[in-house]
Each structure stands twice: as structure tokens, then as C-alpha cells.
Amino acid sequence: MPLRIWRKPLDADKIKIPQAEIHIIKDRCKGCGFCIEFCPREVLETSEELNVRGVHPPKVKDENKCTLCHFCAAVCPDFAIFSIEKDCGGGC
Amino acid sequence: MQEKPSQPKPNSEEDIRIGVYVCHCGLNIAGSVNAEEVARFAATLPHVVVSKDNRYICSDQGQELIKSDIQEHKLNRVVVASCSPRLHEPTFRRACEEAGLNKYLFEMANIREQCSWVHLYEKEKATEKAKDLVRMAVAKAALLEPEEESEVPIIKKAMVIGGGVAGIQAALDLADTGYQVYLVEKEPSIGGRMAQLDKTFPTMDCSICILAPKMSDAGRHPNIELLTNSEVTEVKGYIGNFRVKVLKKPRHVTEECTACGDCARVCPITTPNEFDVGLATRRAIYTPFAQAVPSTYIIDRNLCLNKENIILCDKCIKACEARAIDFDMKPETVELEVGTIIVATGADVYDPTSLANYGYGKFPNVITSLEFERLINAGGPSGGNLIRPSDMQIPDTVAFIQCVGSRSDKGHLYCSNVCCMNTIKDSLLIKEHWPDTKIHVFYVDIRAYGKGFEDLYKRAKKEGVIFIRGLPSEIHEDRKINNLWLIGENTLQKELYKVNVGMVILSIGIEPRRDNELVQRLLTLSRNPDGFFMEAHPKLRPVDTPTGGVFLAGCAESPKDIKDSVTQASAAAARAGILMAKGRITAEAITPELIAENCTVCGLCARVCPYNAISVDKERKKTEIIEAACAGCGTCGAECPFDALIMRNFTDEQIYAQIDAATEQDADKKIMAFCCNWCSYAGADFAGVSRMQYPTNVRIIRTMCSGRVAPKFVESAFARGTAAVLVSGCHLGDCHYINANYQTKRRVEKLWKKMERLGLNKDRLQLAWFTAAEGEKFASKIKEMQEIVKNVSEEEIEKSKALLAKALPEKD
Numbered sequence: 001m002p003l004r005i006w007r008k009p010l011d012a013d014k015i016k017i018p019q020a021e022i023h024i025i026k027d028r029c030k031g032c033g034f035c036i037e038f039c040p041r042e043v044l045e046t047s048e049e050l051n052v053r054g055v056h057p058p059k060v061k062d063e064n065k066c067t068l069c070h071f072c073a074a075v076c077p078d079f080a081i082f083s084i085e086k087d088c089g090g091g092c
Numbered sequence: 093m094q095e096k097p098s099q100p101k102p103n104s105e106e107d108i109r110i111g112v113y114v115c116h117c118g119l120n121i122a123g124s125v126n127a128e129e130v131a132r133f134a135a136t137l138p139h140v141v142v143s144k145d146n147r148y149i150c151s152d153q154g155q156e157l158i159k160s161d162i163q164e165h166k167l168n169r170v171v172v173a174s175c176s177p178r179l180h181e182p183t184f185r186r187a188c189e190e191a192g193l194n195k196y197l198f199e200m201a202n203i204r205e206q207c208s209w210v211h212l213y214e215k216e217k218a219t220e221k222a223k224d225l226v227r228m229a230v231a232k233a234a235l236l237e238p239e240e241e242s243e244v245p246i247i248k249k250a251m252v253i254g255g256g257v258a259g260i261q262a263a264l265d266l267a268d269t270g271y272q273v274y275l276v277e278k279e280p281s282i283g284g285r286m287a288q289l290d291k292t293f294p295t296m297d298c299s300i301c302i303l304a305p306k307m308s309d310a311g312r313h314p315n316i317e318l319l320t321n322s323e324v325t326e327v328k329g330y331i332g333n334f335r336v337k338v339l340k341k342p343r344h345v346t347e348e349c350t351a352c353g354d355c356a357r358v359c360p361i362t363t364p365n366e367f368d369v370g371l372a373t374r375r376a377i378y379t380p381f382a383q384a385v386p387s388t389y390i391i392d393r394n395l396c397l398n399k400e401n402i403i404l405c406d407k408c409i410k411a412c413e414a415r416a417i418d419f420d421m422k423p424e425t426v427e428l429e430v431g432t433i434i435v436a437t438g439a440d441v442y443d444p445t446s447l448a449n450y451g452y453g454k455f456p457n458v459i460t461s462l463e464f465e466r467l468i469n470a471g472g473p474s475g476g477n478l479i480r481p482s483d484m485q486i487p488d489t490v491a492f493i494q495c496v497g498s499r500s501d502k503g504h505l506y507c508s509n510v511c512c513m514n515t516i517k518d519s520l521l522i523k524e525h526w527p528d529t530k531i532h533v534f535y536v537d538i539r540a541y542g543k544g545f546e547d548l549y550k551r552a553k554k555e556g557v558i559f560i561r562g563l564p565s566e567i568h569e570d571r572k573i574n575n576l577w578l579i580g581e582n583t584l585q586k587e588l589y590k591v592n593v594g595m596v597i598l599s600i601g602i603e604p605r606r607d608n609e610l611v612q613r614l615l616t617l618s619r620n621p622d623g624f625f626m627e628a629h630p631k632l633r634p635v636d637t638p639t640g641g642v643f644l645a646g647c648a649e650s651p652k653d654i655k656d657s658v659t660q661a662s663a664a665a666a667r668a669g670i671l672m673a674k675g676r677i678t679a680e681a682i683t684p685e686l687i688a689e690n691c692t693v694c695g696l697c698a699r700v701c702p703y704n705a706i707s708v709d710k711e712r713k714k715t716e717i718i719e720a721a722c723a724g725c726g727t728c729g730a731e732c733p734f735d736a737l738i739m740r741n742f743t744d745e746q747i748y749a750q751i752d753a754a755t756e757q758d759a760d761k762k763i764m765a766f767c768c769n770w771c772s773y774a775g776a777d778f779a780g781v782s783r784m785q786y787p788t789n790v791r792i793i794r795t796m797c798s799g800r801v802a803p804k805f806v807e808s809a810f811a812r813g814t815a816a817v818l819v820s821g822c823h824l825g826d827c828h829y830i831n832a833n834y835q836t837k838r839r840v841e842k843l844w845k846k847m848e849r850l851g852l853n854k855d856r857l858q859l860a861w862f863t864a865a866e867g868e869k870f871a872s873k874i875k876e877m878q879e880i881v882k883n884v885s886e887e888e889i890e891k892s893k894a895l896l897a898k899a900l901p902e903k904d
Contacts, residue, residue: 004443005370006453007481010473015373017360040397040404067360069397069405 019086020066024058028080031055035072035081041065044072108234111142111167112226113158114203115149115174121208126219130173130203133223137230141165150180155187162191169233173201173226176777177794178769194238196681196741201229205780206792210871217788224754224791231749239681239740244720246332246641247431248672251276253324253611256284257303257654258646258661259436260310265665266434267315271672274428275310276319276338281384283307284438285647288367288462290469292654293517294544299654300471304383311385319426320386327433327614330705330721331641332677336428342421344391349416351379351387355408361395368466371481372473377408377417382471391417432641432668435625436661437611439647442497442504442600449566450493450598456482457574458567458596460496461514468521478522480595482574486526487594491578492519493563494535498601506622508601509651512539515599516548519557531557532591534564534580542653560589567596602651615642616703618830624650635664638830639703640677640723643667682724682741682796684717690736691715697728697737700799702830725829727799730839742795744802748901751809754791759813760889763790763877766805768798768833771822772862772870779867786874789881790818797821799832803839806857807899810892815881816856818873823861833861850895853888855880 022043029051036044036058043066047059058081066083073082112134116122127145135143142165146154149172161167170193172184177200185195203222211218248271252263255277263275275282286292287307289299310316319338326337345355356375364370367380374380376395379387397405398419409417441462444452452458457480459467470476480487492515497503512535519531538559540549553559564580570592578591604623605611612619616639618626625648628636635643643664646657671677693713698706705721706728708714715736729739738744754764767773773794779786795801798821809817819840827833840859847854858880860873 004445004453005364005366007364007370007456009364009368009373010371010479010481010484011373012362015362017362038404040399067397067405069360069407071404 018068019088020063020068020083021086022060022063022066022072022083023081024060025080026057027052028078029053029055029057030078031057032077033058034075034077038075039072040069041067108139108169109141109165109167110137110139110169110171110230110233111158111161111165112137112140112144112171112173112230113149113154114143114145114222114226115154115172116145116147117174117204117208118147121174121204124208124212124215124218125203125222126215129219130222130226134171134173134226134230137227139169139234140230142167149174150183155183158184158187159191162188162193168193168197169236170198171201171226171229171233172198173203173222173229175204176202176206176780178774178777196239197233197236199229199233199236201225202777202792205777209780209783210786211788212783212785214788221788221791224757227756228750228753228791228793231753232746235743235746235749237740241678241681242719243676243678244330244332245676246671246674247334247429248272248675249274249428249430250432250434250668250672251324251334251336251428251430252434252436254284254436254438254646254648255279255282255310255318255320256436256438256646256657257286257306258438258648258657259284259434260306261658261661262434262436262645262665262668263310263316264306264313265662266669267313269665269669271315271669273316274319274338274430275316276322276324278321278323279380280321280343280390281380281386282310282318282320283381283383283385286654287381287383288369288465290465290472291517291521293513294542294548296517296520300383307383307385318386321390322426324611324614325425330718331639332431332671332720334430334433334641336430336433338426338428340424340426342423343388344393344417344419344421345377345389346416346418347386347388348414349388350414351389352413353379354411354413355389355417358407358411360405360407361397363392363395368473369460369463371463371466388416431672432643433615434643434645434661434664434668435611435615435617435637435648436645436664437605437608437648439602439651440605442508442603444496444598444600447496447502450496450596451567451569452598455567455569455574455576455596456480457487457576457594458598460598460600461511461518462600464518464597468518468525476525478525478595480574485594487529489530489532489593490522490595490597491532491534491576491591491593492597492599494533494599495563496598496600497603499536504601504603504622506651507539509539510653511599511601513542513545513548513653515597516540516552516557518597519552520548520555523552523555523557532578532593533557533559534578535559535561536563542655562589602647605648608648615639616830617642618825621825624648635660635667638723638828640720641668641671677720679719679722680724682726682739683719683722684726684729684737684739686715686717687736687738688715690734692734692736694733696731696733700727700731700832700835702727702832723829725797725799725832726795727797727829727832727835730800730802731835739800742800744901747793747795747805748808750793751805751812754793755809755812755814760815760884760886761789761881762814763816763818763874763881764809764814765790765792765818765820765874766798766801767792767794768821768828769794769796770828771826771864772798772820772860774864775862775866775870777867778864779871782867784867784871786871787878789878790874797827797829797832798836799829801836801839803843804899806843807896808901810852810856811896811900813889813893815884815889816858816877818858818860818877820860820862820870820873823863826863852892852895853884856884856888856892
């Protein structure tokens with residue numbers, strides 16, 4: 001279907017994709033970088049700060065892009081990251 | 093391929109016994125040709141044992157005469173001098189067969205269309221010409237050989253490419269007839285463009301309501317195998333025996349899918365839905381539309397988070413109760429064997445972005461007619477409300493602009509056929525929902541040509557739709573409220589207009605699919621200059637293609653509406669069904685015969701074959717002719733430098749014999765014309781039918797295609813002292829044999845160069861293209877060449893005779 005698609009879909013604002021809340025337990029991180037590397041949406045990046053273990057833990061670049069796939073939690077060897085669905089009761 | 097054991101061919105010359113029959117055709121021939129004299133002359137020709145003239149040789153009595161003579165005089169060749177072989181060759185061939193003579197031992201001399209009718213007032217000269225024509229026919233007849241037609245079995249299975257309404261109809265018709273059908277569709281669902289439409293003209297039926305039952309019929313039919321999300325990647329073989337490879341791309345959802353949609357609800361990835369022209373959203377796992385067949389969901393792996401073998405996101409897997417999701421599915425190549433193929437690949441729609449003056453893509457409230465269909469559809473993204481994309485409000489005034497991308501050098505030159513009626517239908521739909529909406533239609537011409545179309549047009553006018561002739565030259569946007577100003581000239585009232593509307597709908601045209609070129613290559617089809625596939629004959633074989641066993645349906649052939657697509661699809665199915673019902677096909681014995689000991693496996697023949705009917709295996713040193721794929725144009729025979737290909741019924745020897753016979757007397761005053769059977773010979777016939785008079789000194793040699801005319805024939809005509817030679821064929825692009833006449837062009841251009849190099853007057857060789865209707869053009873070409881003939885000096889003739897003597901065939 002070659003007709004160029006350029007409009008914002010009319011229902012774009014109505015589609016509710018669960019919003020994520022990403023929690024990083026910085027001091028557990030040993031800086032392996034798996035979460036950053038494997039995140040399919042490139043939500044994370046290395047931070048400037050140093051944690052108690054002397055490494056740079058990840059930080060959230062763009063939380064809106066997270067799709068709550070939880071893969072970061074699955075690959076983290078130190079149980080240092082997890083994501084939960086934001087409670088949007090009052091609107092996000 | 094099966095071939096009957098061939099009969100022993102007559103070997104020695106003394107056996108040849110020719111009967112010649114000269115027809116008066118009432119006064120049609122006898123009015124300007126002395127038929128008795130021609131018959132008396134024929135009796136003096138070598139091998140002629142019987143020569144008679146007859147008032148109507150095509151009558152039953154005439155045919156009986158030939159049959160009894162065959163018996164009585166032991167004739168083994170028959171020559172009839174009468175009308176065009178395009179008219180009565182089959183009649184006389186049948187008569188010969190009934191008398192036990194192989195039908196390929198019959199030859200015709202065309203002394204009506206190409207002699208008596210075009211030289212009405214020159215009885216003497218016309219009689220002389222008729223004698224020459226008979227001499228040529230007798231010379232060829234002496235060299236004719238009996239031929240057996242080969243028979244090819246036809247696989248009783250069909251493939252339909254494209255699952256739009258045309259493809260669905262063709263598949264259903266064939267399947268109902270009892271044939272196994274493979275319906276191959278590129279998209280995840282069948283349905284095509286029609287599924288996107290809201291209502292259809294002129295009856296205002298709901299499009300999907302009438303299409304969906306057909307879609308599910310096709311999906312459920314025991315004789316139809318649906319191959320969706322699949323593409324044809326290779327087609328080999330020939331009529332009746334195609335071997336096809338189809339790439340089945342993985343859906344990643346198995347047939348266990350119940351289409352409940354739980355997966356899509358949890359899928360975190362969204363993208364604009366192509367089916368809704370981007371006006372609605374879909375997920376990475378989706379079904380294109382509610383009525384899709386098959387209803388099985390599909391995962392768009394370009395969007396899905398799971399790449400290659402890593403499952404990052406398992407939301408859909410967890411949500412699916414039927415456990416239908418399978419990320420391990422791999423692309424699969426299916427091999428099919430089918431006897432016939434129907435091409436119903438459909439069309440694209442024109443993208444108006446390039447027309448900057450209409451502002452599509454810049455102004456949110458300028459939409460296309462396809463976007464309109466999705467907006468007005470109750471199941472569409474706006475729930476059937478025609479809303480302005482800028483503010484979601486229903487407009488009070490709308491304007492339709494016709495011919496966007498059609499009938500203009502800014503888009504396509506042709507008319508897209510459906511847009512006028514589509515707009516009229518759309519305007520009535522708006523009036524039905526919001527009767528107070530003011531509607532302007534800016535048009536060039538309204539083409540309401542079909543059944544019930546004019547009534548619909550009248551209804552729209554009665555409902556108050558305002559039709560204004562003259563397209564806007566530009567559209568400006570009122571930035572505050574996103575309304576649009578249309579500026580242009582009303583060409584009926586000769587005054588400028590400036591109209592303000594809330595929404596503009598561009599009535600976009602239909603264009604050939606971008607991948608038509610690929611389909612063309614796969615199936616050796618031809619396309620017209622607009623890019624649509626060409627039919628074998630625009631009037632009498634409108635759904636056949638030049639490739640045997642391949643048929644066309646729907647917009648792949650030209651823009652057309654649903655009714656025409658369905659009609660054509662049923663026609664294509666019937667044509668394919670005829671072939672499959674017969675179960676076998678005989679090939680006319682005009683295909684080449686390979687003389688293996690002469691062949692050097694150089695591959696030149698295969699390179700010029702328009703049908704890929706010659707396979708050359710350089711490693712195994714083997715050239716093979718796939719007879720069923722061959723159409724008999726003879727361009728391979730003209731190309732072969734080693735005389736390894738004998739074109740049956742149009743052999744080199746036969747053509748040389750015709751040239752020799754034609755040049756026996758007064759060669760220096762004659763024009764030798766090579767005409768292709770389908771266009772230029774037919775054009776010459778048409779000149780006769782229309783009684784267009786031209787000089788009597790032209791002698792026509794018929795070949796199936798101008799591609800058969802080997803340069804050596806032209807050279808030998810000059811070497812025999814002919815004053816001028818005409819090589820003629822169908823117009824470039826119109827060749828009956830796809831593109832074989834391009835070889836003609838190349839060869840003649842080469843000959844011109846050679847003549848220049850040798851210091852010969854290259855004007856003596858002419859190349860011309862005629863259609864079967866261009867009798868006038870043929871006649872004037874001969875008149876024009878007559879001037880050339882007059883100016884050719886004796887020295888020039890002698891010079892060409894000497895320089896080209898090498899081209900003469902070696903005589904024993």
C-alpha cells in the first residue's frame with residue numbers, strides 16, 4: 001500500500017499503553033551494562049555517578065519509551081533493576 | 093512433452109506433384125486479374141501437374157475438386173491462389189487433411205487482398221503480379237515438409253496471483269468448476285482494495301458486506317489453498333506445465349488462533365495501520381481488519397521487540413490462551429505445479445504529495461479519496477464521521493477535486509476510470525449523513541459511462557451537489573481555522589472562482605503497481621507505456637496475455653471498477669478452464685527444429701528468444717528447445733549464424749525460393765517486402781479490403797514475425813538485383829511476440845551500416861511499422877518506395893549484385 005503514511009493516527013491519544021515506572025537499586029549494581037545493552041527500546045544509559053561499589057549504575061534516559069517488557073530485570077545478575085506499571089489513576 | 097512419431101518425410105525431388113488452383117472469387121479477383129491466364133502459366137512451373145481456375149475455390153464444390161484431384165493425380169502439394177491466408181488458410185488446410193494430405197503441405201498465394209483489389213485498374217500488370225505470386229507460392233510449396241503438431245498435457249491446477257476481488261472471483265470460479273486453485277496474496281489477508289472501500293457505485297452497496305462472504309467462501313473452499321503473506325519468486329516452464337516457487341513468510345501465529353485479540357490488547361508497540369491509510373493505530377501483533385481472511389493474527393517482526401532468537405517481550409505469548417504464538421516459524425518456499433496462471437495483482441493509488449499546489453501532506457484537511465473511504469466507513473477510525481483531521485469537526489463545506497494524478501502530464505496521462513463515479517458516490521454519502529453540507533465538485537469532464545452511472549450523476553445534481561468545470565490551480569490554507577481556499581477558473585462561465593471549504597478531498601487516480609516489473613519478468617508479460625499489463629489482443633483476446641496459459645484480471649490490466657474486475661476475472665477463469673478442461677494442447681508446427689551437429693552452443697538464439705523457450709547448457713554442450721513455450725516467431729532462426737535452427741514452415745530454403753521466384757524477372761524494378769503475419773501483412777490485407785491502390789511492383793513474403801527476417805534474406809534479395817527491400821512489422825512495443833521486433837530493428841540498423849560501408853544507397857532498404865489497421869500507411873509506404881525504385885541506377889543494382897553475391901545460398 002504505497003500511499004504515504006504521514007498523519008498522526010486519529011486514535012493516537014486514545015490508545016492506552018501502560019506507563020512504566022523503572023526502579024534502579026543503584027548500590028546493588030556492579031556495572032555490567034546488560035540492562036543498557038539489551039533494552040529493546042534503549043531506555044537506559046550509563047550515569048555519571050559512582051555507587052558504593054565504585055561503578056557507574058544505569059540511569060533512565062526516557063521512561064516513556066519503556067514497554068514494561070521486564071527484560072532488564074530478567075538479565076540483571078544483581079537484582080538491581082525492575083519495572084512496574086505506573087498507577088495512572090489520576091492521569092499520567 | 094509428448095510427441096507423436098513423425099511420418100517419414102518425402103525424400104526425393106521427383107516425387108513432388110503440385111496442384112495449383114486459381115480462384116476468380118466471382119469478379120473480386122477476375123475483375124482485374126486474368127485467372128485463366130494465371131492458371132495456364134502455373135501449369136508451366138516446375139512440379140506442377142494440375143493447374144485449374146475456379147469461380148469460388150473456397151466453396152464446397154471447390155474444396156471437393158481439390159480433394160478429388162489429390163486422390164486422382166496423387167498430388168502431394170497444393171497451392172491455392174485466392175484471398176489472404178489469414179482468411180482461408182484453415183479452410184484449405186482442412187480440405188487437404190480430409191483428402192489425406194498433411195496440412196503443412198498446403199500453400200497460398202494472396203492474389204486478392206494483395207493484388208486484384210489494390211490494382212483495380214491495371215489488369216495486365218496485376219495479372220503479371222499474380223503470376224509472380226503463384227510462382228513464389230509454387231517455389232515454396234515444392235520445399236514444404238509434412239509436419240506433426242506436438243501435444244502437451246496440461247496440469248489441471250491453477251494459480252491466481254493476487255487476492256483482491258478479481259483474484260477471489262477467478263479462484264472461486266475455477267474452484268467451483270472443479271480445479272485445484274492456489275490463491276497467492278502478498279498481504280496478510282485477501283480482500284484487496286475493495287475491502288477498504290465504504291460503499292460501491294452505482295448501487296451504493298456496502299463494499300465489505302458484499303465482499304466478506306466471497307472472502308470467506310474462498311477461505312473455506314475445499315479446492316482453494318490460500319497462500320497469504322506470500323510472494324511468487326520464480327516461475328519456470330510453459331503453458332500447461334508451470335513450476336512455481338512461492339515464498340511463504342512466517343506469520344508467527346499458528347492456525348490455532350481464535351482471533352480473540354487478547355494478544356493485540358497487551359502488545360506495547362503501536363504503529364499506523366496501513367489498512368486505514370494511517371488514520372488508525374495497530375499493534376505489532378494485529379489483524380489488518382475485522383473481516384480478514386484468514387482471520388489468524390500476524391506479528392510484524394519489523395516492529396516486534398523480539399528480534400532473531402531472543403524473546404524479550406512475552407506479553408502476547410502470555411495473553412494467548414490458544415497458545416498460537418510461535419516465534420520459531422521460518423520462511424518457507426513452497427513449490428507448486430500448475431497448468432494456468434491468472435495475474436490479478438491489482439493496482440496502487442496515486443500519491444498526490446508531488447502536486448505541491450494542492451498541499452497534500454502539508455494541509456491537514458486535504459485528504460485523498462481513499463482516506464475519505466476509511467473516514468466515512470462506520471467501522472473506520474472515526475466511526476463513520478467525516479471529520480477534519482485538524483480539529484475532529486464535521487465540515488460544513490467540502491470540495492472534491494477530480495483527475496488528481498490522471499489525464500495530466502503532472503501525473504499519469506490516462507483516465508483512471510473510477511474516480512468520477514467514486515466522487516459522485518462519495519458526495520451522495522455525505523448528503524445522506526449530513527444533508528446540509530455544501531459540496532463542490534471541481535472536474536474536467538464527468539465520465540458517467542456505465543450502466544446506472546448517469547442516474548447516479550443526476551441524483552447527485554438533484555441533491556444539490558455543485559459541479560464546477562475547471563480544476564483549482566492552487567489551494568491556500570487559512571492558518572487559524574485550517575479552512576482551505578480554492579482558486580481557479582470556471583471554464584464554462586469563463587470566470588475566476590475563489591471558494592472557501594472546510595475540507596478538500598483529492599480524487600486520486602489508479603496507477604500500476606510498483607512491483608509490476610517483477611511480475612512482468614517472472615511471467616514474460618508485456619506492459620503498455622502506462623505500465624499496465626498488455627492483453628494478447630485488445631478486442632478479441634482481452635484477458636489472454638502473449639504468454640500461453642497466463643491470463644489477466646482486474647486492475648493489473650488497466651484501471652477498472654469492481655464490476656469490470658469481476659467480469660474480467662470470470663472471463664479469465666473461463667479461458668483458463670477451457671485449457672484445463674481439454675487437458676492437452678497442440679502446438680502449431682512452426683517451431684524451430686534443432687540441427688544438433690551444426691549447433692555450437694553459442695547461446696545467441698536463447699538471448700533473442702522472447703519466451704525463454706531455448707535452454708542452453710554450455711557445460712553439457714546442449715541446446716534444447718522447449719516447444720510448448722515457443723510461439724514460433726523465428727527470431728532465433730534469424731540470429732543463428734550456423735544454420736542450426738530450421739524454422740518449420742518458414743525455412744531458409746523456402747524463403748530463398750520465394751525470393752528467387754520473385755526476382756526471376758525484372759528484379760531491378762521490384763520491391764521485396766517482408767511482412768509479419770500479425771500486423772504488417774494484415775495491414776497490407778487491410779489496404780486491399782479498403783481498395784487502396786498502390787504500385788504493382790511489390791512482392792510480399794509473409795513471415796510470422798519480422799524477427800524471422802535474417803539479414804541474409806535482405807542481402808540475397810539485393811544480390812538477386814532487387815531494387816528495394818521493405819522490412820516491416822508491428823509497431824515497437826506492440827509486437828505479437830513480446831519484443832522480437834526490437835531484434836528486427838537492430839538487424840536492419842546493422843544492414844544500413846553495412847550498406848553505407850559498401851557504398852550502397854541505404855535508402856533502398858526501408859524499415860516500417862504498421863498496425864493491422866494501417867492499410868493507408870502501407871499503401872503510401874509502397875508509393876514512397878516507388879520513387880526510390882525509379883531513382884536506383886543500373887550501376888547501383890550491378891554493384892549490389894556483385895558486392896552481396898556471397899549472401900546467395902549455395903546451389904548444388
